[in-house]
Amino acid sequence: MTSTDGLAGIPKILYACLSGAAGEPRDWDRFRSLFAPDARLVPLRRAPSGGAEPEIHDVEGYVRSREGIFRARAFYETETGQRVDVWRRAAHILSSYESRRDPRGPAFLAGTNSFQLFHDGACWRIVSLFWDNGSDDVLAPIS
Numbered sequence: 001m002t003s004t005d006g007l008a009g010i011p012k013i014l015y016a017c018l019s020g021a022a023g024e025p026r027d028w029d030r031f032r033s034l035f036a037p038d039a040r041l042v043p044l045r046r047a048p049s050g051g052a053e054p055e056i057h058d059v060e061g062y063v064r065s066r067e068g069i070f071r072a073r074a075f076y077e078t079e080t081g082q083r084v085d086v087w088r089r090a091a092h093i094l095s096s097y098e099s100r101r102d103p104r105g106p107a108f109l110a111g112t113n114s115f116q117l118f119h120d121g122a123c124w125r126i127v128s129l130f131w132d133n134g135s136d137d138v139l140a141p142i143s
Contacts (some may be wrong), residue, residue, distance in 0.1 A: 003048045004091075007124050008084050008097075010034060011095040011113060014129075015077040018066075022074045028063050035059050036118065036125035044132050054130070076100045080110070089119040099133070 017031040047053040048091040057065065069075075081096040093115040098107035111133035117124045 003119075004084075004086055007086070007091055007117070008082060008093070009084065010117070010124060010126065011093060011097075011115065013078050014126075015079060015097065018070075019076040019078075020070065020074070023071055025119050026070055027065075028067075030070065031063070032059055034121070034126050040128045044129040052132075074101050076103045091115075091117045091119075091124065093117065100120055 013100075014031065014034055017027045020026060039059055041057045042054045044052040045055040077097050077099050079095055079097050083094040085092045093113075095113045095115065097111055097113060099111075100107055101110040111131055113129060113131040115126055116128045116130075117126050119125075121142065
């Protein structure tokens with residue numbers, strides 16, 4: 001039987017890796033360790049038509065796309081709710097979150113992350129992460 005130990009904590013670890021003051025280095029090595037090889041990160045962005053479309057990244061592409069942003073801006077993300085479903089070696093976590101510029105300030109975003117994970121025999125790894133930040137005003141890629 002596959003252990004579910006640590007599974008529910010994965011979103012909190014990911015949020016901690018992304019969170020910090022402007023210019024504060026993020027723990028990208030820990031962030032990378034959460035993902036399976038060839039994993040995908042898929043935020044929604046504004047489509048030319050005005051609707052939404054997926055913006056698909058591999059882990060390194062996501063890191064490159066966000067490093068400069070986090071150098072320029074503070075960003076803090078915290079989990080506000082969670083649902084976990086497990087089927088043998090596969091799991092899904094639905095994690096609601098809020099994003100802030102100051103850890104004690106008001107949220108500027110509230111959204112939902114959908115994590116798909118598998119157990120590799122030693123630990124849980126994220127295969128894909130899909131999210132909607134909950135605001136049509138900020139569907140465009142953060143830049």
